[in-house]
Amino acid sequence: MTVYYHVDAAQFAATGSGHLLLQARGQGFGGGYFDHGGQPWDEGGSFLATTHQVVYCKE
Numbered sequence: 001m002t003v004y005y006h007v008d009a010a011q012f013a014a015t016g017s018g019h020l021l022l023q024a025r026g027q028g029f030g031g032g033y034f035d036h037g038g039q040p041w042d043e044g045g046s047f048l049a050t051t052h053q054v055v056y057c058k059e
Contacts, residue, residue: 001053007046018043032057 005012024038038051 001051003049003051005049007048011046012048015042015046015048020048032059 020043021041022038023041024036027035027037033054033056035052035054040048040051042048
Protein backbone atom coordinates (compact mmCIF):
# COMPACT_ATOMS: atom_id res chain seq x y z
CA MET A 1 0.00 0.00 0.00
CA THR A 2 1.28 3.43 -0.92
CA VAL A 3 -0.03 6.62 0.70
CA TYR A 4 0.79 10.13 -0.52
CA TYR A 5 -0.16 12.90 1.91
CA HIS A 6 -1.28 16.22 0.43
CA VAL A 7 -1.30 18.14 3.72
CA ASP A 8 1.41 18.81 6.29
CA ALA A 9 1.48 17.28 9.78
CA ALA A 10 -0.32 20.23 11.38
CA GLN A 11 -3.19 20.12 8.88
CA PHE A 12 -3.47 16.35 9.27
CA ALA A 13 -3.54 16.63 13.09
CA ALA A 14 -6.26 19.30 12.85
CA THR A 15 -8.54 16.64 11.36
CA GLY A 16 -8.77 15.21 14.89
CA SER A 17 -11.30 12.46 15.46
CA GLY A 18 -13.91 13.81 13.04
CA HIS A 19 -15.47 11.85 10.22
CA LEU A 20 -13.70 11.28 6.91
CA LEU A 21 -15.19 10.92 3.47
CA LEU A 22 -13.36 8.28 1.46
CA GLN A 23 -13.80 7.75 -2.25
CA ALA A 24 -12.51 4.29 -3.21
CA ARG A 25 -12.26 2.67 -6.60
CA GLY A 26 -11.32 -0.83 -7.71
CA GLN A 27 -9.50 -0.44 -11.00
CA GLY A 28 -8.68 -3.91 -12.25
CA PHE A 29 -9.50 -7.49 -11.29
CA GLY A 30 -8.24 -10.75 -12.75
CA GLY A 31 -5.97 -13.72 -12.23
CA GLY A 32 -5.99 -13.33 -8.45
CA TYR A 33 -4.86 -9.68 -8.63
CA PHE A 34 -6.62 -6.40 -8.13
CA ASP A 35 -5.66 -2.81 -7.57
CA HIS A 36 -7.48 -0.24 -5.54
CA GLY A 37 -7.20 3.52 -5.11
CA GLY A 38 -8.68 5.88 -2.55
CA GLN A 39 -8.90 9.56 -1.66
CA PRO A 40 -9.90 10.75 1.85
CA TRP A 41 -11.29 14.20 2.72
CA ASP A 42 -11.93 15.63 6.19
CA GLU A 43 -15.25 17.06 7.42
CA GLY A 44 -14.23 20.54 6.27
CA GLY A 45 -13.71 19.35 2.69
CA SER A 46 -9.89 19.35 2.74
CA PHE A 47 -8.29 16.75 0.48
CA LEU A 48 -5.88 14.77 2.70
CA ALA A 49 -4.17 12.01 0.75
CA THR A 50 -4.24 9.46 -2.05
CA THR A 51 -3.66 5.76 -1.58
CA HIS A 52 -3.00 2.90 -3.94
CA GLN A 53 -2.54 -0.79 -3.36
CA VAL A 54 -2.02 -3.86 -5.49
CA VAL A 55 -3.24 -7.14 -4.02
CA TYR A 56 -2.57 -10.75 -4.93
CA CYS A 57 -5.03 -13.33 -3.62
CA LYS A 58 -3.49 -16.79 -3.47
CA GLU A 59 -5.99 -19.64 -3.53
